[in-house]
Amino acid sequence: MNKLLLSIAMIVCSIMLQAQPLRFYSVVSLMNGESDFVTDSNTIVTLPTWGYGWNAGGASVMTVPGPTIYANEGDSVHLQMSNPSMEGHTIHLHGLDVDEANDGVPHHTGFILEGESFTYKFKATHAGNFLYHCHVTTTMHLALGMYGKVIIYPDDSTNTFYPNGPTFDQQYEFLLSDLDARWNKDYTRIGSFLSYAPDMFLINGKNKSISYADTSNVMHGQQGDQLLMRFLNVGYRVNRVVFPSEVKAVVHTSDGRVLDEAFTTDTLIIYPGERFSVLAEILDESPSYVRIDWLDPYRLSYLGCEYIPLNNDDFSFIPYEEDNSLTDSIALATFSEKRVVPNFKVYPNPIGEAVVVASDVELREFILTDLSGSMVFKCPAKLQTVQMITLGDLSEGLYVLSATTVSGELLTERLIKL
């Protein structure tokens, strides 16, 4: 009886397996690419890149990012990587929850060396946005361009992005990354990996005018349209996506999983490795743009930005700057949280030898720094909302008084000593 049941189960499994489509992709890992980028001075610079490409007409073609891997939920996917380059490489399927053999971690399963190939296999279990990248000397190989997207669609062939989810009218994929031009210019002279200082901020491997000339990096829609924006951060810096008032943006998925409750926001923080799907309804079809900021992991200070034009075919880069001296890691809001800024007043200003500090929250400590950031004064605060502190005989100049609240938030006020 048990043998009969087992046989029936095996037959059913075989039929089910045969019914699941097999997607086959073939890529090559290359170290001899080139891409154009736009510098801050608005000139075009061609930089060497590494990455994944494909064979076409007997030659290898490489782009940054590499070719996007598409599949439907339930598909089996085979991704063959051939390596004609002189260093070992792998593919790590980021977020796809693969087994150890297909995880691409060289200290567990080795490198794909020059002349070798390997076929990575995975089951597309969840619709969503995923990444792939090289995991050999990852800090460098990924930064030089060895990455790409994996997009899994639901299998119901409708305009949804997860089973039984809402529908979209147009969809866009935005792979966000950063690049240190010095590293790409000559990877043999990188030196310490601690030196990474990105100066190019990329959307699908392009920036500024090159990005706006790429039709896949410019969104279009009419009032009432639902635009699906897939955001994937493969860089080493934090992305802050700022949506315009012309759309109502609702976040539905994160890391290839549907959120229990979708949420509406005008700002979305995307940390390195994270992915989100956002459905944005066009409220006003006037030309506008989504701004993407790149923030440093320390204090989330502003590094630079890029734009995704919306109904805006003549878009050109808009310079944007933020005053990093006023940012603080604790104080910044994340997602749709709106920061409630406590009152913090210091008077008189210009200051004398003593000042009165008034706040509507209890403070823990005061630190006075000069414009170079050097600490010139420090004292504990009294647990009261109005207090006088004696600063002493300071030399003329500008100072910043920082106060730490009992909840750890940092409040600052610029002071002038005449």
Add this chain to the structure above:
Amino acid sequence: MRRLLFIGLLLFSLVVSAQDEVDVYIVEGKVDAGGPKIPFFTFNTRDQFDSTNAIFTFPLGIAVTFNVTNLVDFTCGFEVRGWGSIDAIPSNESRSLTLTFDESGTFLVQDPIGDHRALGLGTMLVVSDFDGAEYYGVFNEHEPDWIEAIAEGGSYNRNIYHPDAFTINGFGFPRTKSDARSMIMGNVGDTIRVHMLNAGQMYHFPHWHGYHVTIKKASHHKNYIGWSKDSYGLAPGETMMVELVPDKPGRYPIHNHNLVTTTVGGNYPGGMMMHMHIHE
């Protein structure tokens, strides 16, 4: 190796678990993250320097008295965030603090004075009624210029921060693989709980290979709670508790996806990378 890890975990549990009185020492030494040794300060349960901060674990409902002795040459403090603090412990003096832990969770322990946490004085306290396997990862980075300036009363620019070592529980990879607190060992079907803390000054971004985890608690990114994630952010000072139930065997890294931090001495691999080993 597994036997050694087990013995280490047992000894660790004996030291800091289920006690109602704990001696804590604030000590100074050097940490070896694989590159040049850098100055470091830690909370230890012995009066000798150990580069790995003690991680305090207690059962739910217990009252604990912390007898904190400051063995460094400047005034320090001791705070269990959300529970209570000793604001100032002068050099070579002791103070006590009694707390009753009537809520489970993952909490930050730190010296709350100024930027003293950047000295290394940040660790984790876990109150638990969980009967499965629990693991712990304190993510931290080390900026020798800051540490020297803070400890010696000098000045430093808070807008400039260039840490050159990155650790989990005081270890950089591959030493993390020998740390019983962060080396996750389990079987398919187990419910595994992992507590994480960012004791540093910058954001860190754990990425899990092989698995999504369910975020059960988060002290800053409260919007994450209940989400299934493979990558997320840990804000400075943030604690997070995650769970997973493995469905396949294998060895999987968990590392910071700001890949500059997975280096040691500026070289890859190293730094903030811990591992999980799941058996059938």
